[in-house]
Amino acid sequence: YYCPSLPQFGGNVVLQGHEAQHAIRVMRVKPDDAITLFDGQGRETEAVITAVSRRECDCQSEPLVAINREPSVKMQLAIAFPKPDRCRELVERLTEIGVHSITPIVSNRTQRPPSPTLIDKMERVVIEACKQSGRNRLMRINPTLTALEFFSSTNEEYHLRLMAHPTSNANHEQLLGRESVIAAVGPEGGWTDEEVAVALAQGYSPITLGARILRIETAAVVIAARWLN
Numbered sequence: 391y392y393c394p395s396l397p398q399f400g401g402n403v404v405l406q407g408h409e410a411q412h413a414i415r416v417m418r419v420k421p422d423d424a425i426t427l428f429d430g431q432g433r434e435t436e437a438v439i440t441a442v443s444r445r446e447c448d449c450q451s452e453p454l455v456a457i458n459r460e461p462s463v464k465m466q467l468a469i470a471f472p473k474p475d476r477c478r479e480l481v482e483r484l485t486e487i488g489v490h491s492i493t494p495i496v497s498n499r500t501q502r503p504p505s506p507t508l509i510d511k512m513e514r515v516v517i518e519a520c521k522q523s524g525r526n527r528l529m530r531i532n533p534t535l536t537a538l539e540f541f542s543s544t545n546e547e548y549h550l551r552l553m554a555h556p557t558s559n560a561n562h563e564q565l566l567g568r569e570s571v572i573a574a575v576g577p578e579g580g581w582t583d584e585e586v587a588v589a590l591a592q593g594y595s596p597i598t599l600g601a602r603i604l605r606i607e608t609a610a611v612v613i614a615a616r617w618l619n
């Protein structure tokens with residue numbers, strides 16, 4: 391269960407909201423049951439349920455332990471979000487694979503930016519995917535940027551910058567094995583000439599993901615799966 395503020399040396403923890411509802415209604419926890427808690431920042435602990443009410447769940451936790459379950463490569467993916475009904479699967483998969491953060495981007499060819507409600511829902515999907523996969527660090531959802539803002543920002547901490555572009559024929563095999571990667575996946579209508587020009591000027595390498603045109607969410611998963619382990 392996700393609990394952002396866990397006592398470092400262990401102690402009493404009260405699960406509330408979604409996490410309590412999941413524990414009480416879905417998992418039907420009882421006093422003396424053992425559970426695992428994580429803080430979303432790479433730390434976790436074992437705990438024992440001490441009391442269950444309609445809305446809350448009390449437990450006694452052990453001291454927090456830092457456990458690294460992240461891939462060795464840090465990846466940020468900038469993505470022109472697809473239609474809302476296709477976002478859940480995208481966010482679930484990227485969280486499971488271990489993407490560090492995603493940045494929704496909008497351009498002239500994007501239908502519309504993701505609404506605050508959609509972003510809130512996706513934050514919840516990240517937590518569910520962490521629980522399902524045993525990841526203890528939340529994938530961050532960065533503020534939405536225009537594609538031009540994204541490509542123009544320095545992003546200097548990344549060792550490799552990639553732009554997925556179907557018309558590229560660049561062989562990316564020689565680009566594997568970097569410590570940190572920032573990559574961008576464009577909208578259904580593709581990148582504009584201006585976006586491509588700015589990305590190239592900022593040191594982004596255009597890469598192909600094969601001779602077929604992939605949906606946005608497939609392209610994002612393929613990039614994450616190729617560079618992360």
Ligand code: SAM
Nearest residue numbers: 554555556575576578580598599602603604609
């Ligand atoms: N007609 C658009 C075009 O020519 O760019 C197709 C856009 S595709 C549905 C959405 C995004 O996925 C693209 O902007 C690109 O970033 C990525 N993508 C899809 N297939 C790709 C491929 N084979 N190689 C590289 N990137 C791809």
